[in-house]
Amino acid sequence: MKEELFVSGRDIPNIDPYLNIWHWQIPLYLFLGGLAAGILFFAGYYTILRKEKEMEATVKWAPFLAPFALVLGLFALFLDLKHKLYFWQLYTTVRFTSPMSWGAWTLMLITPISFIWAASYIKEVFPKWDWKFDVLNRFEAYIIKNRKGIAWIMMILAVILGVYTGILLSAFNARPLWNTSILGPLFLVSGLSTGLAAIMLMSKSKYERKVVSRLDLIMIAVELFLIIHLFMGFLAASEVQVEAAALFLGGDFTAVFWIFVIFLGLVFPAVLEVLELRGYHIPVWIPAVLILIGGLVFRFVMVEAGQITRFLY
Amino acid sequence: MAIDTTKCVGCGDCVVACQTENNVPHGYCRDWIVENVAGTYPNVEIELRSERCNHCDNAPCVRCCPTGASHIVEGGIVMVTHEECIGCGACIESCPYDARYSHPEGYVDKCTFCKHRIDNGQLPACVEVCPTKCLYFGDLDDPNSDVSKALQNRKWKVLAPEAGTKPQLYFLT
Ligand code: SF4
Numbered sequence: 332m333k334e335e336l337f338v339s340g341r342d343i344p345n346i347d348p349y350l351n352i353w354h355w356q357i358p359l360y361l362f363l364g365g366l367a368a369g370i371l372f373f374a375g376y377y378t379i380l381r382k383e384k385e386m387e388a389t390v391k392w393a394p395f396l397a398p399f400a401l402v403l404g405l406f407a408l409f410l411d412l413k414h415k416l417y418f419w420q421l422y423t424t425v426r427f428t429s430p431m432s433w434g435a436w437t438l439m440l441i442t443p444i445s446f447i448w449a450a451s452y453i454k455e456v457f458p459k460w461d462w463k464f465d466v467l468n469r470f471e472a473y474i475i476k477n478r479k480g481i482a483w484i485m486m487i488l489a490v491i492l493g494v495y496t497g498i499l500l501s502a503f504n505a506r507p508l509w510n511t512s513i514l515g516p517l518f519l520v521s522g523l524s525t526g527l528a529a530i531m532l533m534s535k536s537k538y539e540r541k542v543v544s545r546l547d548l549i550m551i552a553v554e555l556f557l558i559i560h561l562f563m564g565f566l567a568a569s570e571v572q573v574e575a576a577a578l579f580l581g582g583d584f585t586a587v588f589w590i591f592v593i594f595l596g597l598v599f600p601a602v603l604e605v606l607e608l609r610g611y612h613i614p615v616w617i618p619a620v621l622i623l624i625g626g627l628v629f630r631f632v633m634v635e636a637g638q639i640t641r642f643l644y
Numbered sequence: 645m646a647i648d649t650t651k652c653v654g655c656g657d658c659v660v661a662c663q664t665e666n667n668v669p670h671g672y673c674r675d676w677i678v679e680n681v682a683g684t685y686p687n688v689e690i691e692l693r694s695e696r697c698n699h700c701d702n703a704p705c706v707r708c709c710p711t712g713a714s715h716i717v718e719g720g721i722v723m724v725t726h727e728e729c730i731g732c733g734a735c736i737e738s739c740p741y742d743a744r745y746s747h748p749e750g751y752v753d754k755c756t757f758c759k760h761r762i763d764n765g766q767l768p769a770c771v772e773v774c775p776t777k778c779l780y781f782g783d784l785d786d787p788n789s790d791v792s793k794a795l796q797n798r799k800w801k802v803l804a805p806e807a808g809t810k811p812q813l814y815f816l817t
Pocket residue numbers: 696697698699700703704705706722738739740741742743744754809
């Protein structure tokens with residue numbers, strides 16, 4: 332039987348024929364959030380393990396990127412708001428049912444911590460740095476003394492932030508492509524992997540790069556595993572989700588997803604990392620940059636494709 | 645609200661009445677007409693539906709709103725407080741019926757069941773103006789209301805119940 336739908340009297344900007352309310356700002360925000368979460372997670376982790384000496388880039392240098400990523404990310408989120416003058420309303424209530432709300436609060440907590448963390452290492456990067464005020468010096472001493480405690484808080488908040496970047500999407504049951512609980516862990520792992528890529532780019536020690544590459548290989552394996560599960564779940568679900576999966580299995584997003592996200596963003600860098608670990612000489616920036624680009628494209632694809640999928644009635 | 649799809653002729657008066665009553669900006673609308681054509685010629689069947697926000701009982705738009713701008717008022721109407729809305733778009737993403745839109749002024753807007761009219765004892769503009777009287781409005785908990793009476797002894801459906809939002813627009817078929 333043939334069935335056709337005509338909608339008259341309706342052609343709303345950014346909603347018809349396809350929903351397109353979230354543009355580039357949201358995927359960029361999710362990417363930067365995931366990146367910062369990855370960096371801060373491993374900085375905290377290796378501080379707790381007392382490996383500051385061996386893992387210098389992880390603990391000290393890469394975290395300098397995190398505050399920038401977070402502030403840029405928050406700025407992207409701000410740009411997305413259409414009623415900007417009222418943005419402070421976001422911080423007048425906490426709504427646990429709204430990921431947008433608790434995510435914004437998590438960012439409000441982790442951003443200052445990332446600044447404090449970076450500041451506490453600033454003297455090691457710029458030995459001539461002077462805080463000018465005595466209070467700041469005393470505050471710095473206090474932070475350095477309590478680094479381990481802060482590392483724990485940072486690690487936990489980083490996990491929440493990483494999962495949040497996925498849950499922000501998966502909480503919308505109106506968009507079948509997003510409505511799967513795998514998105515939380517998937518975005519977390521992808522964020523950790525982009526964080527590791529950033530660390531790889533900054534590290535100068537051979538030992539550290541080796542550790543980071545190995546970890547990254549694990550992350551990539553988990554990511555691929557989760558993506559396979561994602562599709563298996565979709566294909567075994569209701570019609571709307573089968574159609575969502577079809578966007579990637581022959582539909583409009585097939586090429587960009589399989590080439591840029593899966594092959595260039597995950598499989599190829601993994602092969603390069605294996606070769607590197609085997610002793611071949613491969614410039615580290617190649618896999619690292621590929622992973623970062625793959626992570627960014629992944630979020631763009633998910634946000635855009637998700638808005639196309641919908642319930643049929 | 646109940647909509648009699650067998651009476652509706654798809655004239656679009658409800659759409660225009662709403663746009664006028666609520667000052668909906670040009671190019672936008674809070675309600676719209678869907679023509680569902682099924683079958684192959686000559687066995688064709690058409691269902692006409694005047695659609696709008698379903699004022700869902702389990703409204704995802706209210707759940708995901710980070711500021712509380714989207715809320716349910718007494719009686720079940722889902723409303724948006726413009727001064728609290730930051731325009732994040734979360735509620736637009738969350739609505740399976742695409743019933744919301746981003747107003748050019750920044751906030752999110754949608755059908756209010758003409759709450760300002762109901763408070764004055766009037767009917768929503770679309771219900772008032774419908775030439776075939778196919779829209780029924782009232783309190784679903786009150787067995788004597790227009791809408792409850794319209795639903796009695798008739799077959800009805802709701803749209804996309806599988807989305808789980810408990811929509812409150814009933815389409816008589
Ligand atoms: S139809 Fe959409 S906007 Fe209206 S209450 Fe339901 S989810 Fe919210």
